[in-house]
Amino acid sequence: RYGKAELENQVGAATGLAYTTAGGDTLTIEVALTPGSGKLTLTGKLGDVMKESAQAAFSYIRTRAEELNIDPEFNKKNDVHVHVPEGAVPKDGPSAGITMATALISALTEVPVKKEVGMTGEITLRGRVLPIGGLKEKSMSAHRAGLTHIIMPKENEKDLDDIPESVRKDLTFIPVSHLDEVLKHALVGKK
Amino acid sequence: RYGKAELENQVGAATGLAYTTAGGDTLTIEVALTPGSGKLTLTGKLGDVMKESAQAAFSYIRTRAEELNIDPEFNKKNDVHVHVPEGAVPKDGPSAGITMATALISALTEVPVKKEVGMTGEITLRGRVLPIGGLKEKSMSAHRAGLTHIIMPKENEKDLDDIPESVRKDLTFIPVSHLDEVLKHALVGKK
Amino acid sequence: RYGKAELENQVGAATGLAYTTAGGDTLTIEVALTPGSGKLTLTGKLGDVMKESAQAAFSYIRTRAEELNIDPEFNKKNDVHVHVPEGAVPKDGPSAGITMATALISALTEVPVKKEVGMTGEITLRGRVLPIGGLKEKSMSAHRAGLTHIIMPKENEKDLDDIPESVRKDLTFIPVSHLDEVLKHALVGKK
Amino acid sequence: RYGKAELENQVGAATGLAYTTAGGDTLTIEVALTPGSGKLTLTGKLGDVMKESAQAAFSYIRTRAEELNIDPEFNKKNDVHVHVPEGAVPKDGPSAGITMATALISALTEVPVKKEVGMTGEITLRGRVLPIGGLKEKSMSAHRAGLTHIIMPKENEKDLDDIPESVRKDLTFIPVSHLDEVLKHALVGKK
Amino acid sequence: RYGKAELENQVGAATGLAYTTAGGDTLTIEVALTPGSGKLTLTGKLGDVMKESAQAAFSYIRTRAEELNIDPEFNKKNDVHVHVPEGAVPKDGPSAGITMATALISALTEVPVKKEVGMTGEITLRGRVLPIGGLKEKSMSAHRAGLTHIIMPKENEKDLDDIPESVRKDLTFIPVSHLDEVLKHALVGKK
Amino acid sequence: RYGKAELENQVGAATGLAYTTAGGDTLTIEVALTPGSGKLTLTGKLGDVMKESAQAAFSYIRTRAEELNIDPEFNKKNDVHVHVPEGAVPKDGPSAGITMATALISALTEVPVKKEVGMTGEITLRGRVLPIGGLKEKSMSAHRAGLTHIIMPKENEKDLDDIPESVRKDLTFIPVSHLDEVLKHALVGKK
Ligand SMILES: [Ca+2]
Ligand SMILES: [Ca+2]
Ligand SMILES: [Ca+2]
Numbered sequence A, B, C, D, E, F: 001r002y003g004k005a006e007l008e009n010q011v012g013a014a015t016g017l018a019y020t021t022a023g024g025d026t027l028t029i030e031v032a033l034t035p036g037s038g039k040l041t042l043t044g045k046l047g048d049v050m051k052e053s054a055q056a057a058f059s060y061i062r063t064r065a066e067e068l069n070i071d072p073e074f075n076k077k078n079d080v081h082v083h084v085p086e087g088a089v090p091k092d093g094p095s096a097g098i099t100m101a102t103a104l105i106s107a108l109t110e111v112p113v114k115k116e117v118g119m120t121g122e123i124t125l126r127g128r129v130l131p132i133g134g135l136k137e138k139s140m141s142a143h144r145a146g147l148t149h150i151i152m153p154k155e156n157e158k159d160l161d162d163i164p165e166s167v168r169k170d171l172t173f174i175p176v177s178h179l180d181e182v183l184k185h186a187l188v189g190k191k
């Protein structure tokens, strides 16, 4: 069932949308926390831009730990591993930023991510959500995977009318400009 | 006898199945634990994807130590060395993930791995088993090596009918979707 | 709204002006401070010259902490992350030096940067401001983004007459030769 | 006399057999122990496979220290340097594995290696001896160097009949499948 | 005014002379000392030879701290940053060695460097000054920048007659063979 | 005078002989000891083989500290810097091994090296001296530099008759097979 929407809400995992030369695809961001001392490990054949994106998400969370209900000392007590299956497929770009942030926050707060939600958007150090490419292809792959809600950058609203009506009618699009809005729609029990 | 099934059940070693341009092959994952401070060493001319696969297996075990009957502090007290003979042969890809996890858990729990079992499957940070390529060739090499049980990803069941009947009749295929099932069938005294 | 002047004065973020083969562009330098031990992380697909520029800005601030009203021990208590969105766009060159210094000082003093100010200039270890290229193109992109004040190296004054009158009349140019002058004009409540 | 059998039994040095495009050659593995904290240094223009081979030998010894009469804490108290003269000649491959293990154990136990013995074989983390290539050429170079005993992998016995009779009659071949057998025949006073 | 002689004597900065395919140029070596633990940072797009030159200068100073009136413990209490503006211009070669040593010693002793002095010469670990290339071009660029005194290797005296008389008459050349002589002529209040 | 025999016996410096495509040359190995914690720094545009050669010399000295009248704890109390001027000239090969060992031992014991001695020879971890190439060219450059004694590997004695009589008659050749002999002839007051 890999590549399909999850059957249950997951803690420490979130569904992103990727855009490659071969079209759109879904990907899962997995986060594991282990007792440790602040080491951040990034695996899954990730390119440099995607790794930096994870670092930005991580720093944002560290600066906002208290507001996010995360132990501000978490970084001293844990190692953090972010992995993106499938391990042989190269992945790059900044558009998984908000997905990484969401998976990290889910793992650190133990609040599950809603299984029906896919998301795409670059994150900045201040939690802002920047526009991405390939919304059409990403939406179609989300649709194929059985997702029903797409969190996307507000600045990409102009691209919504490029998505085929047959796909658009089954999907709820949630335009956001800050990570706070992402979390409100992606985490169970928020809103 | 290298390249043949083991004569006895082994602690800290498990048999994987590889798929190269030259066809299928078996490989052995060996694990050594030494007093240390959490260093993970990976040798055997391993490519980056295979190394990341080992890291994913390792993190999974660290997050689930208690359920696996492993001292949660093992990582502070030991260095871990994963080696894959034959040292001159390049190896890569994520499909040894569950074999690495099994060998690591065998070493840490001192429970032997069944000598008749070969296995193939990518592992994720949550212990899920993802599909792999080359099941036909891998099965044929397992057969040649004298193995009788093949643990494989559930999502590869559709590939079973590609395996020649002469090979298939001698092998028991065990489709799995999570590492818990792998361990149940691979470790002595489980099930 | 990314690529536009900020709507409010920001702490820990400043607007720089970049010059690429595609013309001028604005960029935002973001700084995050987290409890830590002096690690400096630089992300945003930055080239080596830009990274060294950030190091020079950082060392300048460390040598002048007291005069700048910054805890001289800040480096022992914090990790510092400098990020430059958009993460997929390569960035290089020394001309963001004073912008990086300004964003760092804003983050460390919690004094906001004025939202209407853009800036460009290389910084040296002694806080001097060295000339840059592309002032014309940078000014035009600042104008497009809605900025009204441009801090620029005194040695570039000779380039002001190359800027189209239609742009020049809307902008206030502030020539500087030392970072002290930059801060006087860029930070809220200074001067 | 370099390239000839030693005149006396040596502590911390063992003679290996190499196989290059230019034919067979002997090489000496030298080990130096110094007060330190567990650093392993590998020099002599060694390729990655040969370095990994040294690491496998080293880990094997660490896991079996007690059975080998080695202080289990040796790794905390010493730095270990493995050097292979001649420093300008590139060396690679896994077949020096058992030679490295023997030189290391000799240095750690202060038991000399027999001067008339040459050896070749890959070592695994469990101390198994895997087959190697070039036994014929290696034997001829051992013969030229004045060695009289060759320790070799049991799985290479089939290659013995390729060695010219003129060489074979002067050499005693000792086929082994585990490092325990290597040590029994290579170290003075064992057996 | 960058590229011109300083208006005032500077602490922690000295003027070197560079020789590139484009002719001679002046460069400034800047040194910043910050509370730290002995880290040496080298920036300014420096090539490996120039970095090693800085390391040699640094080690020389560490071995001679007492004679130079420098706290022998300075290296435990400070981080040292050596930067060479302009950050986008690649720089290499050993001829800035004595300039780096002078700037470092000025920073560590807080004795200013004379603003009218330019210098060129490789430094060795024993403080010797080795010959350099391009004395003619370097002298002409020093002249253009308004410098009046040139410290140069004694072994380059034979190159003085290649310098145009119009330049030579305005410059005082000071041939040296050891760093002690450099400091005598470059630091304020020495001699 | 660089490239000429020293005018006085030196502590922490020794003269080696190099062999390049451009013929023979002399080179000086300089050693600086500073308070520190065992870091070995190698500079002078050295190739990997030459760096490994320095490491071998260094380890040999560490294992034999007591016999060499060196504080066995020197490595915990000092950083060691080995530099080979001229910094812009690439240098490689193992033949400076005994020169590096001699310079290191001179620095650590404060016994000077005789100014009239040049030397060449690979060193092993056990202090053995292995043969080198280019003895003829090296001898001629030593002669030009004004050296009178050449320490050389015993296995190179066969190359002595290739050296022109005009050079040979002015030089005393000292063939050696172990570093002990090198030190006996190179250090002042030994023998
Ligand atoms: Ca996929
Ligand atoms: Ca549209
Ligand atoms: Ca095989």
Ligand SMILES: [Ca+2]
Residues within 6 Å of the ligand: B158, B159, B160, B161, B162
């Ligand atoms: Ca099928």
Ligand SMILES: [Ca+2]
Residues within 6 Å of the ligand: C003, C025, C026
């Ligand atoms: Ca832009």
Ligand SMILES: [Ca+2]
Residues within 6 Å of the ligand: C158, C159, C160, C161, C162
């Ligand atoms: Ca102009």
Ligand SMILES: [Ca+2]
Residues within 6 Å of the ligand: D003, D025, D026
């Ligand atoms: Ca040889």
Ligand SMILES: [Ca+2]
Residues within 6 Å of the ligand: D158, D159, D160, D161, D162
């Ligand atoms: Ca045969």
Ligand SMILES: [Ca+2]
Residues within 6 Å of the ligand: E003, E025, E026
């Ligand atoms: Ca210039």
Ligand SMILES: [Ca+2]
Residues within 6 Å of the ligand: E158, E159, E160, E161, E162
């Ligand atoms: Ca001349």
Ligand SMILES: [Ca+2]
Residues within 6 Å of the ligand: F003, F025, F026
């Ligand atoms: Ca020379």
Ligand SMILES: [Ca+2]
Residues within 6 Å of the ligand: F158, F159, F160, F161, F162
């Ligand atoms: Ca001859």
